[in-house]
């Protein structure tokens with residue numbers, strides 16, 4: 280079956296899909312959207328996905344948008360290696376990490392990304408300090424939970440896939456925000472979170488994962 284993935288460089292949700300494809304070792308066609316030219320708003324793309332969002336999976340007459348919808352679809356298409364667990368305990372642990380990420384780490388990361396990557400970003404202490412404190416708390420919790428190899432247990436899962444782009448994004452924010460602001464909790468080597476740092480290295484070392492790093496991040 281021919282399979283195509285449309286994605287945007289630097290989009291954490293796109294990155295999830297690229298990671299799942301790499302980890303499942305799925306042959307596919309990769310279509311990087313030209314975001315500078317707003318290709319996601321082009322008539323050709325809107326014909327595939329009327330919402331104009333990315334990522335998007337196209338497999339013959341099947342079209343799926345939304346990273347978690349795509350990850351679950353891929354899990355059905357390519358069951359091995361399993362990403363969403365096989366037992367209630369395993370599946371529960373994976374989705375709990377994802378829910379926690381969505382409720383806490385993701386919104387705080389969004390606040391900081393807007394503050395430091397937008398020209399008119401709100402860098403006032405009242406905006407960025409609470410977000411940084413959430414991140415600090417979440418990192419401490421992740422560090423404590425990382426007694427096993429992977430975020431939600433003894434094998435790589437969707438929990439690792441969801442967290443990896445967010446943590447890479449935070450490392451990028453840390454370099455942009457200047458030493459004083461983020462280094463208290465997050466320098467570029469994560470020295471205060473050695474288990475998290477080791478996990479990040481393990482993830483990056485998985486076959487195919489390093490090549491999913493957003494190309495325009497490498498360029499800038």
Ligand SMILES: N[C@@H](CCC(=O)N[C@@H](CS)C(=O)NCC(=O)O)C(=O)O
Pocket residue numbers: 287290291292293319331332333334344345346347
């Ligand atoms: N919940 C969706 C969110 C998809 C989404 O909003 N993606 C953003 C990019 S990160 C997008 O398509 N933005 C539209 C645009 O930039 O024009 C998912 O997980 O895939």
